[in-house]
Amino acid sequence: MRTNLNHFINGEWVASTGSETIQVINPATEEVIGEISSGTKEDLDKAVSAAKTSFPSFSKTTKEERMELLKSIAAEYENRKDELIEVITEELGSPISMSEKVHYHMGYNHFSHAAEALKNFSFEEDRGGHKIRKESIGVSGLITPWNFPTNQTSTKIAGAIAAGSPTVLKPASMTPFAAMLLADIMNTAGVPKGVFNLVNGSGSTIGTGISTHPDIDFVSFTGSGKVGEQIMKNGAETIKKVALELGGKSPLVVLEDANIEKAAKTAAWNIMMNTGQVCSAATRAIIPASIKKPFEEAIKQALSTFKYGDPKQEDVQTGPLISKEQWDTVQSYIEKGVHEGATLLVGGTGKPAGLKTGYYVKPTVFTDVTNDMVIAQEEIFGPVLSVITYHDLDEALHIANDTVYGLAGYVVGKDENTLSYVANNMKAGQITVNNGKTDFFAPFGGYKQSGIGREWGDFGIEEYLEVKAIMGLS
Numbered sequence: 001m002r003t004n005l006n007h008f009i010n011g012e013w014v015a016s017t018g019s020e021t022i023q024v025i026n027p028a029t030e031e032v033i034g035e036i037s038s039g040t041k042e043d044l045d046k047a048v049s050a051a052k053t054s055f056p057s058f059s060k061t062t063k064e065e066r067m068e069l070l071k072s073i074a075a076e077y078e079n080r081k082d083e084l085i086e087v088i089t090e091e092l093g094s095p096i097s098m099s100e101k102v103h104y105h106m107g108y109n110h111f112s113h114a115a116e117a118l119k120n121f122s123f124e125e126d127r128g129g130h131k132i133r134k135e136s137i138g139v140s141g142l143i144t145p146w147n148f149p150t151n152q153t154s155t156k157i158a159g160a161i162a163a164g165s166p167t168v169l170k171p172a173s174m175t176p177f178a179a180m181l182l183a184d185i186m187n188t189a190g191v192p193k194g195v196f197n198l199v200n201g202s203g204s205t206i207g208t209g210i211s212t213h214p215d216i217d218f219v220s221f222t223g224s225g226k227v228g229e230q231i232m233k234n235g236a237e238t239i240k241k242v243a244l245e246l247g248g249k250s251p252l253v254v255l256e257d258a259n260i261e262k263a264a265k266t267a268a269w270n271i272m273m274n275t276g277q278v279c280s281a282a283t284r285a286i287i288p289a290s291i292k293k294p295f296e297e298a299i300k301q302a303l304s305t306f307k308y309g310d311p312k313q314e315d316v317q318t319g320p321l322i323s324k325e326q327w328d329t330v331q332s333y334i335e336k337g338v339h340e341g342a343t344l345l346v347g348g349t350g351k352p353a354g355l356k357t358g359y360y361v362k363p364t365v366f367t368d369v370t371n372d373m374v375i376a377q378e379e380i381f382g383p384v385l386s387v388i389t390y391h392d393l394d395e396a397l398h399i400a401n402d403t404v405y406g407l408a409g410y411v412v413g414k415d416e417n418t419l420s421y422v423a424n425n426m427k428a429g430q431i432t433v434n435n436g437k438t439d440f441f442a443p444f445g446g447y448k449q450s451g452i453g454r455e456w457g458d459f460g461i462e463e464y465l466e467v468k469a470i471m472g473l474s
Protein backbone atom coordinates (compact mmCIF):
# COMPACT_ATOMS: atom_id res chain seq x y z
CA MET A 1 0.00 0.00 0.00
CA ARG A 2 1.16 3.50 -0.83
CA THR A 3 -0.68 5.16 2.07
CA ASN A 4 0.89 8.45 3.24
CA LEU A 5 -1.34 10.60 5.44
CA ASN A 6 1.16 13.48 5.68
CA HIS A 7 1.52 16.73 3.81
CA PHE A 8 4.88 18.12 2.72
CA ILE A 9 5.29 21.45 4.52
CA ASN A 10 8.41 23.53 5.14
CA GLY A 11 10.80 20.83 3.98
CA GLU A 12 9.31 17.86 5.86
CA TRP A 13 6.42 15.44 5.92
CA VAL A 14 3.98 16.53 8.63
CA ALA A 15 0.85 14.85 9.92
CA SER A 16 -2.45 16.22 8.71
CA THR A 17 -4.61 18.06 11.22
CA GLY A 18 -7.65 16.34 9.69
CA SER A 19 -8.71 12.77 10.30
CA GLU A 20 -10.56 12.19 7.02
CA THR A 21 -8.85 10.25 4.27
CA ILE A 22 -9.27 9.74 0.53
CA GLN A 23 -8.78 6.36 -1.11
CA VAL A 24 -6.74 6.09 -4.29
CA ILE A 25 -7.76 3.41 -6.78
CA ASN A 26 -5.81 1.66 -9.52
CA PRO A 27 -8.20 2.05 -12.49
CA ALA A 28 -6.95 -1.13 -14.14
CA THR A 29 -7.66 -3.39 -11.17
CA GLU A 30 -10.29 -1.28 -9.35
CA GLU A 31 -8.32 -1.99 -6.16
CA VAL A 32 -7.39 0.55 -3.50
CA ILE A 33 -3.63 1.22 -3.71
CA GLY A 34 -3.41 3.56 -0.73
CA GLU A 35 -4.88 6.49 1.13
CA ILE A 36 -4.04 10.16 1.47
CA SER A 37 -5.20 12.67 3.99
CA SER A 38 -8.06 14.99 3.19
CA GLY A 39 -6.25 18.14 4.34
CA THR A 40 -7.80 21.02 6.22
CA LYS A 41 -7.70 24.79 5.98
CA GLU A 42 -5.22 24.70 8.89
CA ASP A 43 -2.86 22.45 6.91
CA LEU A 44 -3.11 24.82 3.96
CA ASP A 45 -2.44 27.86 6.14
CA LYS A 46 0.74 26.23 7.47
CA ALA A 47 1.94 25.50 3.95
CA VAL A 48 1.17 29.03 2.71
CA SER A 49 2.92 30.50 5.73
CA ALA A 50 6.03 28.36 5.03
CA ALA A 51 6.02 29.49 1.40
CA LYS A 52 5.57 33.13 2.41
CA THR A 53 8.45 32.91 4.88
CA SER A 54 10.76 31.48 2.21
CA PHE A 55 9.84 34.20 -0.30
CA PRO A 56 12.23 37.02 0.67
CA SER A 57 15.35 34.86 0.36
CA PHE A 58 14.22 32.59 -2.50
CA SER A 59 13.02 35.46 -4.68
CA LYS A 60 16.45 37.08 -4.34
CA THR A 61 18.46 34.05 -5.47
CA THR A 62 20.28 34.57 -8.76
CA LYS A 63 19.08 32.95 -11.95
CA GLU A 64 22.35 30.97 -12.00
CA GLU A 65 21.50 29.54 -8.56
CA ARG A 66 18.01 28.62 -9.73
CA MET A 67 19.41 27.05 -12.90
CA GLU A 68 21.62 24.84 -10.74
CA LEU A 69 18.65 23.96 -8.54
CA LEU A 70 16.55 22.99 -11.56
CA LYS A 71 19.39 20.85 -12.92
CA SER A 72 19.72 19.16 -9.57
CA ILE A 73 15.93 18.44 -9.50
CA ALA A 74 16.16 17.02 -13.05
CA ALA A 75 19.07 14.79 -11.99
CA GLU A 76 17.22 13.53 -8.91
CA TYR A 77 14.06 13.02 -11.02
CA GLU A 78 16.17 10.87 -13.32
CA ASN A 79 17.49 8.89 -10.33
CA ARG A 80 13.93 8.04 -9.32
CA LYS A 81 12.87 7.07 -12.85
CA ASP A 82 11.74 3.51 -12.10
CA GLU A 83 9.68 4.58 -9.08
CA LEU A 84 8.02 7.37 -11.07
CA ILE A 85 7.09 5.02 -13.91
CA GLU A 86 5.69 2.48 -11.46
CA VAL A 87 3.55 4.95 -9.53
CA ILE A 88 2.13 6.61 -12.68
CA THR A 89 1.25 3.20 -14.08
CA GLU A 90 -0.54 2.24 -10.88
CA GLU A 91 -2.49 5.37 -10.07
CA LEU A 92 -3.37 6.49 -13.60
CA GLY A 93 -3.60 3.10 -15.30
CA SER A 94 -1.19 4.34 -17.93
CA PRO A 95 0.56 1.55 -19.87
CA ILE A 96 4.09 1.15 -18.58
CA SER A 97 5.67 2.04 -21.93
CA MET A 98 3.64 5.28 -22.05
CA SER A 99 4.44 6.03 -18.41
CA GLU A 100 8.07 6.04 -19.46
CA LYS A 101 7.97 7.51 -22.98
CA VAL A 102 5.35 10.15 -22.33
CA HIS A 103 4.74 10.85 -18.64
CA TYR A 104 8.22 10.40 -17.17
CA HIS A 105 9.82 12.06 -20.18
CA MET A 106 7.56 15.15 -20.11
CA GLY A 107 8.16 15.76 -16.41
CA TYR A 108 11.92 15.52 -16.88
CA ASN A 109 11.86 17.89 -19.84
CA HIS A 110 10.07 20.62 -17.94
CA PHE A 111 12.83 20.79 -15.32
CA SER A 112 15.69 20.53 -17.80
CA HIS A 113 14.14 23.00 -20.26
CA ALA A 114 13.30 25.56 -17.57
CA ALA A 115 16.98 25.48 -16.55
CA GLU A 116 17.98 25.95 -20.17
CA ALA A 117 15.39 28.69 -20.78
CA LEU A 118 16.82 30.65 -17.85
CA LYS A 119 20.17 30.95 -19.65
CA ASN A 120 18.87 33.58 -22.05
CA PHE A 121 16.12 34.91 -19.81
CA SER A 122 16.49 38.55 -18.90
CA PHE A 123 15.15 39.72 -15.53
CA GLU A 124 16.38 43.27 -16.05
CA GLU A 125 16.44 45.37 -19.15
CA ASP A 126 17.45 48.96 -19.85
CA ARG A 127 15.02 50.47 -22.35
CA GLY A 128 16.40 53.99 -22.57
CA GLY A 129 13.76 56.06 -20.82
CA HIS A 130 13.10 53.39 -18.24
CA LYS A 131 14.32 50.12 -16.79
CA ILE A 132 12.28 46.93 -16.68
CA ARG A 133 12.67 44.54 -13.78
CA LYS A 134 10.90 41.21 -13.69
CA GLU A 135 10.37 40.08 -10.11
CA SER A 136 8.93 36.94 -8.61
CA ILE A 137 5.17 37.28 -8.21
CA GLY A 138 5.09 35.94 -4.64
CA VAL A 139 3.52 32.72 -3.39
CA SER A 140 1.95 30.58 -6.13
CA GLY A 141 -0.84 28.05 -5.61
CA LEU A 142 -0.73 25.14 -8.04
CA ILE A 143 -3.81 23.00 -8.66
CA THR A 144 -3.35 20.06 -10.99
CA PRO A 145 -5.50 17.36 -12.65
CA TRP A 146 -5.04 13.61 -12.79
CA ASN A 147 -4.44 13.01 -16.50
CA PHE A 148 -0.67 13.72 -16.55
CA PRO A 149 0.47 13.34 -12.92
CA THR A 150 4.11 14.36 -13.52
CA ASN A 151 3.75 16.60 -16.57
CA GLN A 152 1.11 18.90 -15.11
CA THR A 153 2.90 19.29 -11.79
CA SER A 154 6.44 19.57 -13.18
CA THR A 155 5.66 22.28 -15.71
CA LYS A 156 4.21 24.47 -12.97
CA ILE A 157 6.91 23.74 -10.37
CA ALA A 158 9.71 24.29 -12.92
CA GLY A 159 8.29 27.66 -14.05
CA ALA A 160 7.84 28.78 -10.44
CA ILE A 161 11.34 27.75 -9.35
CA ALA A 162 12.89 29.42 -12.39
CA ALA A 163 11.08 32.64 -11.46
CA GLY A 164 11.92 32.45 -7.74
CA SER A 165 8.35 31.85 -6.61
CA PRO A 166 7.63 29.51 -3.66
CA THR A 167 4.66 27.20 -4.22
CA VAL A 168 1.89 25.25 -2.57
CA LEU A 169 0.73 22.33 -4.70
CA LYS A 170 -2.62 20.57 -4.43
CA PRO A 171 -2.45 17.54 -6.69
CA ALA A 172 -5.51 15.71 -8.03
CA SER A 173 -6.91 13.37 -5.40
CA MET A 174 -7.04 10.48 -7.87
CA THR A 175 -3.30 10.66 -8.67
CA PRO A 176 -1.49 12.09 -5.63
CA PHE A 177 1.35 9.59 -5.23
CA ALA A 178 3.46 10.72 -8.20
CA ALA A 179 3.23 14.28 -6.85
CA MET A 180 4.23 13.04 -3.39
CA LEU A 181 7.25 11.33 -4.92
CA LEU A 182 8.08 14.66 -6.57
CA ALA A 183 8.08 16.25 -3.11
CA ASP A 184 10.77 13.75 -2.05
CA ILE A 185 12.69 14.48 -5.23
CA MET A 186 12.60 18.23 -4.57
CA ASN A 187 13.76 17.66 -1.02
CA THR A 188 16.71 15.46 -1.97
CA ALA A 189 17.62 17.86 -4.77
CA GLY A 190 18.13 20.62 -2.20
CA VAL A 191 15.06 22.81 -2.69
CA PRO A 192 15.16 25.20 0.30
CA LYS A 193 12.65 24.76 3.12
CA GLY A 194 9.26 26.27 2.40
CA VAL A 195 9.89 26.78 -1.34
CA PHE A 196 7.88 23.70 -2.28
CA ASN A 197 4.90 22.55 -0.22
CA LEU A 198 2.25 19.95 -0.98
CA VAL A 199 -1.15 19.68 0.67
CA ASN A 200 -3.49 16.85 -0.27
CA GLY A 201 -7.23 17.14 0.02
CA SER A 202 -10.47 17.82 -1.76
CA GLY A 203 -10.97 20.46 -4.41
CA SER A 204 -13.69 22.04 -2.33
CA THR A 205 -11.48 22.53 0.76
CA ILE A 206 -7.87 22.82 -0.40
CA GLY A 207 -8.59 23.96 -3.98
CA THR A 208 -11.02 26.64 -2.83
CA GLY A 209 -8.66 27.49 0.02
CA ILE A 210 -5.88 28.18 -2.49
CA SER A 211 -8.03 30.29 -4.82
CA THR A 212 -9.30 32.46 -1.97
CA HIS A 213 -6.17 32.65 0.20
CA PRO A 214 -5.07 36.27 0.83
CA ASP A 215 -1.39 35.25 0.99
CA ILE A 216 -1.42 33.48 -2.35
CA ASP A 217 -0.56 35.89 -5.14
CA PHE A 218 -1.04 33.69 -8.19
CA VAL A 219 -3.01 30.52 -8.94
CA SER A 220 -1.98 28.24 -11.77
CA PHE A 221 -4.74 25.75 -12.47
CA THR A 222 -5.15 22.92 -14.96
CA GLY A 223 -8.43 21.02 -15.21
CA SER A 224 -12.06 21.43 -16.15
CA GLY A 225 -13.67 24.65 -17.38
CA LYS A 226 -16.25 24.48 -14.61
CA VAL A 227 -13.61 24.58 -11.86
CA GLY A 228 -11.54 27.10 -13.85
CA GLU A 229 -14.52 29.47 -13.82
CA GLN A 230 -14.88 29.01 -10.06
CA ILE A 231 -11.19 29.75 -9.53
CA MET A 232 -11.46 33.00 -11.50
CA LYS A 233 -14.47 34.04 -9.42
CA ASN A 234 -12.74 33.13 -6.16
CA GLY A 235 -9.49 34.80 -7.21
CA ALA A 236 -11.38 38.00 -8.00
CA GLU A 237 -12.00 38.52 -4.26
CA THR A 238 -8.30 39.31 -3.74
CA ILE A 239 -7.59 40.36 -7.37
CA LYS A 240 -5.34 37.35 -7.83
CA LYS A 241 -3.60 36.64 -11.07
CA VAL A 242 -4.86 33.31 -12.43
CA ALA A 243 -3.58 31.08 -15.21
CA LEU A 244 -6.01 28.47 -16.48
CA GLU A 245 -5.24 25.50 -18.68
CA LEU A 246 -8.65 24.05 -19.48
CA GLY A 247 -10.24 21.74 -21.97
CA GLY A 248 -10.18 21.37 -25.73
CA LYS A 249 -11.95 19.91 -28.74
CA SER A 250 -9.04 20.16 -31.11
CA PRO A 251 -9.32 19.67 -34.86
CA LEU A 252 -7.12 17.58 -37.14
CA VAL A 253 -7.49 19.07 -40.63
CA VAL A 254 -6.59 16.54 -43.31
CA LEU A 255 -5.70 18.22 -46.62
CA GLU A 256 -6.68 16.87 -50.06
CA ASP A 257 -3.06 15.91 -50.80
CA ALA A 258 -2.44 14.13 -47.48
CA ASN A 259 -1.34 10.53 -47.28
CA ILE A 260 -4.57 8.92 -46.05
CA GLU A 261 -2.95 6.08 -44.09
CA LYS A 262 -0.61 8.48 -42.29
CA ALA A 263 -3.49 10.87 -41.54
CA ALA A 264 -5.54 8.00 -40.10
CA LYS A 265 -2.60 6.91 -37.94
CA THR A 266 -2.30 10.45 -36.60
CA ALA A 267 -6.02 10.50 -35.81
CA ALA A 268 -5.86 7.08 -34.12
CA TRP A 269 -2.83 7.99 -32.01
CA ASN A 270 -4.58 11.17 -30.88
CA ILE A 271 -7.52 9.34 -29.37
CA MET A 272 -5.62 6.32 -28.07
CA MET A 273 -2.77 8.13 -26.30
CA ASN A 274 -3.54 8.26 -22.56
CA THR A 275 -6.90 6.68 -23.49
CA GLY A 276 -8.02 10.00 -24.96
CA GLN A 277 -7.59 11.77 -21.62
CA VAL A 278 -5.56 14.57 -23.17
CA CYS A 279 -6.74 18.17 -23.21
CA SER A 280 -4.94 18.87 -26.49
CA ALA A 281 -5.99 15.65 -28.29
CA ALA A 282 -7.39 16.00 -31.80
CA THR A 283 -10.86 14.59 -31.29
CA ARG A 284 -12.37 15.93 -34.52
CA ALA A 285 -10.90 14.68 -37.81
CA ILE A 286 -11.95 17.17 -40.49
CA ILE A 287 -11.44 15.43 -43.81
CA PRO A 288 -12.22 16.15 -47.50
CA ALA A 289 -15.57 14.56 -48.45
CA SER A 290 -13.76 13.00 -51.41
CA ILE A 291 -11.64 10.71 -49.17
CA LYS A 292 -14.42 9.68 -46.75
CA LYS A 293 -14.50 5.97 -47.67
CA PRO A 294 -10.72 5.35 -47.82
CA PHE A 295 -10.21 7.36 -44.62
CA GLU A 296 -12.84 5.25 -42.84
CA GLU A 297 -11.06 2.09 -43.93
CA ALA A 298 -7.70 3.50 -42.90
CA ILE A 299 -8.84 4.56 -39.42
CA LYS A 300 -10.36 1.11 -38.80
CA GLN A 301 -7.05 -0.41 -39.81
CA ALA A 302 -5.00 2.04 -37.72
CA LEU A 303 -7.05 1.39 -34.58
CA SER A 304 -6.87 -2.37 -35.03
CA THR A 305 -3.11 -2.24 -34.51
CA PHE A 306 -3.37 -0.75 -31.00
CA LYS A 307 -3.02 -3.13 -28.13
CA TYR A 308 -5.03 -2.14 -25.09
CA GLY A 309 -5.34 -3.91 -21.78
CA ASP A 310 -3.18 -4.50 -18.69
CA PRO A 311 -0.97 -1.41 -18.19
CA LYS A 312 1.78 -3.54 -16.69
CA GLN A 313 2.37 -5.34 -20.01
CA GLU A 314 5.20 -3.80 -22.02
CA ASP A 315 3.44 -4.05 -25.40
CA VAL A 316 0.15 -2.46 -24.26
CA GLN A 317 -0.36 1.06 -25.64
CA THR A 318 -3.74 2.03 -24.16
CA GLY A 319 -5.11 1.39 -20.69
CA PRO A 320 -8.36 2.09 -18.85
CA LEU A 321 -9.98 5.44 -18.08
CA ILE A 322 -9.18 7.00 -14.71
CA SER A 323 -12.43 6.23 -12.88
CA LYS A 324 -15.90 4.73 -12.94
CA GLU A 325 -17.29 8.27 -13.17
CA GLN A 326 -15.20 9.02 -16.26
CA TRP A 327 -16.25 5.64 -17.71
CA ASP A 328 -19.93 6.57 -17.25
CA THR A 329 -19.34 9.99 -18.82
CA VAL A 330 -17.75 8.47 -21.91
CA GLN A 331 -20.57 5.91 -22.21
CA SER A 332 -23.17 8.65 -22.11
CA TYR A 333 -21.37 10.59 -24.87
CA ILE A 334 -21.27 7.49 -27.06
CA GLU A 335 -25.03 7.06 -26.48
CA LYS A 336 -25.55 10.74 -27.34
CA GLY A 337 -23.61 10.35 -30.60
CA VAL A 338 -25.83 7.45 -31.67
CA HIS A 339 -28.94 9.35 -30.61
CA GLU A 340 -27.84 12.43 -32.57
CA GLY A 341 -27.64 10.36 -35.75
CA ALA A 342 -23.90 9.97 -36.20
CA THR A 343 -22.76 6.65 -37.68
CA LEU A 344 -20.87 4.34 -35.34
CA LEU A 345 -17.92 3.12 -37.43
CA VAL A 346 -15.84 1.50 -34.67
CA GLY A 347 -16.52 0.69 -31.00
CA GLY A 348 -19.64 1.68 -29.07
CA THR A 349 -20.82 1.38 -25.49
CA GLY A 350 -19.72 -1.32 -23.04
CA LYS A 351 -16.38 -2.85 -22.23
CA PRO A 352 -14.03 -4.40 -24.78
CA ALA A 353 -14.15 -8.20 -24.92
CA GLY A 354 -12.02 -9.87 -22.27
CA LEU A 355 -11.61 -6.74 -20.11
CA LYS A 356 -14.27 -7.04 -17.41
CA THR A 357 -12.25 -5.57 -14.53
CA GLY A 358 -10.96 -2.03 -14.91
CA TYR A 359 -12.48 1.08 -16.44
CA TYR A 360 -11.85 0.03 -20.03
CA VAL A 361 -13.84 1.50 -22.90
CA LYS A 362 -14.03 0.60 -26.56
CA PRO A 363 -12.09 2.99 -28.80
CA THR A 364 -14.91 4.60 -30.75
CA VAL A 365 -15.13 6.40 -34.08
CA PHE A 366 -18.22 8.23 -35.32
CA THR A 367 -18.57 9.27 -38.95
CA ASP A 368 -21.27 11.43 -40.59
CA VAL A 369 -20.79 13.82 -37.70
CA THR A 370 -21.86 17.43 -38.13
CA ASN A 371 -20.03 20.05 -36.11
CA ASP A 372 -23.15 21.14 -34.23
CA MET A 373 -23.54 17.72 -32.58
CA VAL A 374 -22.77 17.46 -28.86
CA ILE A 375 -20.05 14.86 -29.58
CA ALA A 376 -18.31 17.42 -31.84
CA GLN A 377 -18.62 20.31 -29.40
CA GLU A 378 -17.99 18.93 -25.91
CA GLU A 379 -14.80 17.52 -24.45
CA ILE A 380 -15.36 13.79 -23.91
CA PHE A 381 -11.96 12.90 -22.40
CA GLY A 382 -11.97 9.36 -23.73
CA PRO A 383 -10.98 7.54 -26.92
CA VAL A 384 -13.82 8.88 -29.08
CA LEU A 385 -13.22 10.44 -32.51
CA SER A 386 -15.69 12.42 -34.61
CA VAL A 387 -15.07 12.40 -38.36
CA ILE A 388 -16.49 15.45 -40.14
CA THR A 389 -16.29 16.08 -43.89
CA TYR A 390 -15.61 19.34 -45.74
CA HIS A 391 -15.83 20.52 -49.35
CA ASP A 392 -13.35 23.40 -49.46
CA LEU A 393 -10.61 24.80 -47.24
CA ASP A 394 -12.65 27.73 -45.95
CA GLU A 395 -15.31 25.30 -44.77
CA ALA A 396 -12.61 23.14 -43.12
CA LEU A 397 -11.27 26.17 -41.23
CA HIS A 398 -14.74 27.31 -40.27
CA ILE A 399 -15.46 23.87 -38.77
CA ALA A 400 -12.03 23.73 -37.11
CA ASN A 401 -12.61 27.05 -35.33
CA ASP A 402 -16.30 26.57 -34.59
CA THR A 403 -16.14 25.48 -30.92
CA VAL A 404 -15.74 27.40 -27.67
CA TYR A 405 -12.26 25.89 -27.34
CA GLY A 406 -8.89 26.79 -28.87
CA LEU A 407 -6.17 24.74 -27.23
CA ALA A 408 -4.49 22.90 -30.11
CA GLY A 409 -4.83 22.30 -33.83
CA TYR A 410 -3.33 19.75 -36.19
CA VAL A 411 -2.95 19.74 -39.97
CA VAL A 412 -1.56 17.05 -42.26
CA GLY A 413 -0.84 17.29 -45.98
CA LYS A 414 1.89 18.10 -48.51
CA ASP A 415 1.55 21.58 -49.96
CA GLU A 416 3.61 23.91 -47.75
CA ASN A 417 1.54 27.01 -48.60
CA THR A 418 -1.72 25.32 -47.69
CA LEU A 419 -0.25 23.82 -44.51
CA SER A 420 0.93 27.24 -43.44
CA TYR A 421 -2.39 28.89 -44.42
CA VAL A 422 -4.30 26.42 -42.22
CA ALA A 423 -1.80 26.71 -39.34
CA ASN A 424 -2.01 30.52 -39.44
CA ASN A 425 -5.80 30.56 -39.53
CA MET A 426 -6.63 28.03 -36.82
CA LYS A 427 -7.61 29.81 -33.62
CA ALA A 428 -5.61 27.77 -31.15
CA GLY A 429 -2.55 28.14 -28.95
CA GLN A 430 -0.47 25.28 -30.32
CA ILE A 431 -0.51 23.99 -33.90
CA THR A 432 1.23 20.82 -35.05
CA VAL A 433 1.97 20.35 -38.74
CA ASN A 434 2.56 16.82 -40.03
CA ASN A 435 3.32 15.35 -36.60
CA GLY A 436 6.06 17.91 -35.89
CA LYS A 437 8.10 16.96 -32.82
CA THR A 438 7.10 18.33 -29.41
CA ASP A 439 9.30 21.25 -28.41
CA PHE A 440 9.38 21.87 -24.66
CA PHE A 441 10.53 25.46 -25.22
CA ALA A 442 7.32 26.19 -27.19
CA PRO A 443 4.50 27.84 -25.20
CA PHE A 444 1.48 25.70 -24.34
CA GLY A 445 -1.95 27.15 -23.58
CA GLY A 446 -5.25 28.04 -25.10
CA TYR A 447 -7.32 30.61 -26.95
CA LYS A 448 -10.98 31.20 -26.03
CA GLN A 449 -12.40 28.93 -23.31
CA SER A 450 -9.32 26.71 -23.36
CA GLY A 451 -7.72 29.03 -20.89
CA ILE A 452 -5.63 32.00 -19.95
CA GLY A 453 -1.83 32.11 -19.95
CA ARG A 454 0.94 29.86 -21.21
CA GLU A 455 3.16 27.18 -19.71
CA TRP A 456 6.48 25.60 -20.80
CA GLY A 457 9.83 27.27 -21.51
CA ASP A 458 10.31 31.02 -21.12
CA PHE A 459 6.58 31.78 -21.43
CA GLY A 460 6.03 29.43 -18.48
CA ILE A 461 8.55 31.42 -16.41
CA GLU A 462 6.86 34.75 -17.27
CA GLU A 463 3.65 33.54 -15.57
CA TYR A 464 5.34 33.63 -12.16
CA LEU A 465 6.73 37.16 -12.55
CA GLU A 466 5.55 40.72 -12.03
CA VAL A 467 6.83 43.48 -14.28
CA LYS A 468 8.21 46.66 -12.74
CA ALA A 469 9.13 49.82 -14.67
CA ILE A 470 11.70 52.15 -13.09
CA MET A 471 12.18 55.67 -14.38
CA GLY A 472 14.79 58.25 -13.39
CA LEU A 473 17.68 55.90 -12.63
CA SER A 474 20.69 56.20 -14.87
Ligand code: TAP
Pocket residue numbers: 143144145146147170171172173174201202203204206207208211222223224225227228230231245246247248278279379380381
Ligand atom coordinates in the same frame (compact mmCIF):
# COMPACT_ATOMS: atom_id res chain seq x y z
P1 TAP B 1 -11.38 19.13 -12.12
O1 TAP B 1 -12.56 18.78 -11.31
O2 TAP B 1 -11.32 20.47 -12.75
O3 TAP B 1 -10.09 18.91 -11.17
C1 TAP B 1 -8.82 19.44 -11.41
C2 TAP B 1 -8.17 19.84 -10.10
O4 TAP B 1 -8.96 20.85 -9.47
C3 TAP B 1 -8.09 18.70 -9.08
O5 TAP B 1 -6.92 18.86 -8.31
C4 TAP B 1 -9.32 18.93 -8.22
O6 TAP B 1 -9.24 18.38 -6.93
C5 TAP B 1 -9.34 20.44 -8.15
N1 TAP B 1 -10.63 21.02 -7.81
C6 TAP B 1 -11.85 20.46 -7.86
N2 TAP B 1 -12.79 21.34 -7.47
C7 TAP B 1 -12.14 22.49 -7.17
C8 TAP B 1 -12.56 23.78 -6.71
N3 TAP B 1 -13.83 24.06 -6.49
N4 TAP B 1 -11.63 24.74 -6.51
C9 TAP B 1 -10.33 24.48 -6.75
N5 TAP B 1 -9.87 23.28 -7.17
C10 TAP B 1 -10.76 22.30 -7.39
O7 TAP B 1 -11.17 18.11 -13.24
P2 TAP B 1 -11.42 16.55 -13.12
O8 TAP B 1 -12.55 16.16 -12.26
O9 TAP B 1 -10.13 16.03 -12.75
O10 TAP B 1 -11.88 16.23 -14.59
C11 TAP B 1 -13.15 16.65 -15.08
C12 TAP B 1 -13.03 17.09 -16.51
O11 TAP B 1 -12.01 18.10 -16.61
C13 TAP B 1 -12.55 16.01 -17.46
O12 TAP B 1 -13.56 15.22 -17.92
C14 TAP B 1 -11.92 16.84 -18.55
O13 TAP B 1 -12.88 17.27 -19.46
C15 TAP B 1 -11.38 18.02 -17.84
N6 TAP B 1 -9.95 17.89 -17.60
C16 TAP B 1 -9.15 18.67 -18.32
C17 TAP B 1 -7.80 18.58 -18.14
C18 TAP B 1 -6.93 19.44 -18.90
S1 TAP B 1 -5.38 19.07 -18.99
N7 TAP B 1 -7.33 20.53 -19.47
C19 TAP B 1 -7.27 17.67 -17.25
C20 TAP B 1 -8.12 16.88 -16.51
C21 TAP B 1 -9.46 17.02 -16.68
P3 TAP B 1 -9.74 16.88 -6.65
O14 TAP B 1 -8.89 16.01 -7.49
O15 TAP B 1 -9.49 16.71 -5.21
O16 TAP B 1 -11.17 16.84 -7.04
